[in-house]
Amino acid sequence: MPTYEYACPKCGHAFELFQSMNDAPLKKCPKCHKLGVKRLVGGGAGLIFKGSGFYITDYKKKSGKPDGDAKPAVGGADKKPAAPAAAVPAAK
Numbered sequence: 001m002p003t004y005e006y007a008c009p010k011c012g013h014a015f016e017l018f019q020s021m022n023d024a025p026l027k028k029c030p031k032c033h034k035l036g037v038k039r040l041v042g043g044g045a046g047l048i049f050k051g052s053g054f055y056i057t058d059y060k061k062k063s064g065k066p067d068g069d070a071k072p073a074v075g076g077a078d079k080k081p082a083a084p085a086a087a088v089p090a091a092k
Contacts, residue, residue, distance in 0.1 A: 005040040008032060014040075 002021060007014045008029035017026065025039045 003042075005042045006037050007040055008034070008037050010034045010036055 001018060003016050003018045004025070005014070005016050006026055008031065011029060011032040011034070013029055013031040015030065026037050027035050029035075029037050
């Protein structure tokens with residue numbers, strides 16, 4: 001549930017309220033009890049990951065190791081092609 005910012009134009013009281021997205025905006029100021037409270041547009045807090053290990057265990061590259069569990073190809077493309085066999089003349 002998000003935290004919304006409100007301001008009362010009549011008494012100047014500014015406050016935050018933790019409420020569901022489905023709840024209607026407030027209309028009455030909790031300080032002066034007059035109607036006319038406005039919900040302010042906030043920048044938001046963004047996404048916050050709490051706890052240990054999210055980045056380290058899932059996405060961080062380990063130094064000195066290739067990404068993932070990729071194994072080199074067998075017979076590899078790094079090797080030079082074999083030298084052609086010497087032609088042996090046929091016996092007569």
